[in-house]
Amino acid sequence: MLLIGDGMGLAQMYAGYTALVGQLNIFNFRNIGLSKTASADSYITDSAAGATAMATGQKTKNRYVGVDSTGRRLTPIPDLINALKMKTAIISAGDITDATPASFYAHQSERSLSEAIAADFLNSPVDILIGSNSSAFIERQDSHNLFTLLQQKGYQTSTRLATFSKPLAGKMVVLDTTAMLSEAKGRAEFLKKALQLSLQNLGKNKAGFFIMAEGAQIDHGGHENNLPYVVQEMLDFDQVVGEAMRFADENGETLVIVTADHETGGLSLLEGSVNQGYVASNFSTKGHSAIPVPVFAYGPHSLDFRGVYENTALFDKIMQIIKKYH
Ligand SMILES: [Zn+2]
Incomplete structure (x- = not known):
């Protein structure tokens, strides 16, 4: 399982840990690395290039989804493992056509083309x-109903x-429109339920x-420089991590990787108390920052994720591990 907290750097994690008075499921992982996130054309990546690196093992330009810097289609993990009879779920606490989830099924050189991204899902x-x-999918300019086409394909x-x-x-x-809501506006346990449903299946x-599974809105809080938003989304994502750990503990054969595509907000924590669950912060940008993001790994082969490496190495490591079993 690859759990991506969009915009989740170490400061976001520690703010969540502080708010929970010294608890965070993620901090129970023992094998930790750092992922360098620069894209093919920028020191600071966006989610499109960041997620494409993890999904395909190739650096690409910002805004590019599932294609390389020349626009050539790249093969993402779900397509590679389908030949091995492995199954895939792509789930998000946000827009499923947004760059992070889209990088695992779509191929467009512009991330905002959500209808084209949705149509790519048919393939x-x-x-x-x-x-x-x-x-x-169902209220498109070309008036195609992708739900009907997907039903014909057995969905x-x-x-x-x-x-x-x-x-x-x-x-x-x-x-479900619920996925678009922030935690503050009532998304509740949407992502956790989506993960449970995926695991059952x-x-x-x-x-x-x-x-x-993507905790999409940690990034939104960062863009707004809104620490309560960041912390609420961080804690929701950490609940999803806890659910993944429970499954991995029972199953014994599941690797759980928790990381981010980039950090958002240039967040620093300047004052606080873990005992009192209080933290004061400063954001240094309304955008993303270049700082490497943590990688936490749990379960079989989690040792492989130690060290400092490019984000593309996550793809390489995941595929190497899968090939050991097929
Ligand atoms: Zn962002």
Whole structure:
């Protein structure tokens, strides 16, 4: 499982740890590395180039999704492991056509082309897709209904996650507006439920599975320079990490990797108290920063993730581990 906290640097994690008076599931991981995030054309990456690096092992330009710097299509992890009969879920606490999840199934040289990104999903082997932005699929300018086309390909589709609350087999696409809400506005345990549903469905697949789960809105809080927003989103993401750890503990064969595509806000923590759960901060930018992001690994082969390496090495390491078993 690859859990990506969008915009989550060490300061965001420690702010969450402080707010919880000294607790964070992520801090129970023992194997830790650092990922260098620069893109092909910038010292400071965006989510498109950052996620494409992790999904395909190639650095690309900012704004490019699933294609290299010349616009050539790259093959992401779900496509590579589909040939090994492994199954994939891509889930997000946000817009599923946004750059991070899109890098795992789409191929566009402009991240804002959400309808083209949605159409690319028709050619992806991803089994489960959960997030928001149903309009890119069913209220399109070209008036195609991608839900109808996906149903013809064997997917169950829904605009409400609650529809699939019972364990359900098979492929599914769930695009629920709830995913777009911040925690403060009532998203509640959307991402955790999406992960549980994905694990129920894929967890028993004999050849194994890959799940990318994105805590999308840590980044939004960073762009707003809004620390409470960052902390609430950070803690929601950490709950999802806890759920992944529980599954990994029971299953014994699952590797959990927690990282970020980049840091957002240039956040520094200048005063606080872990005992009192209080922290004062300063943001140095409304954008992203260049600082390497932590990588936390848990479970089999987690030792492989120690050290300081380029974000593309995450793809290399994941694929090397998968190939040991296939
Ligand atoms: Zn951002």
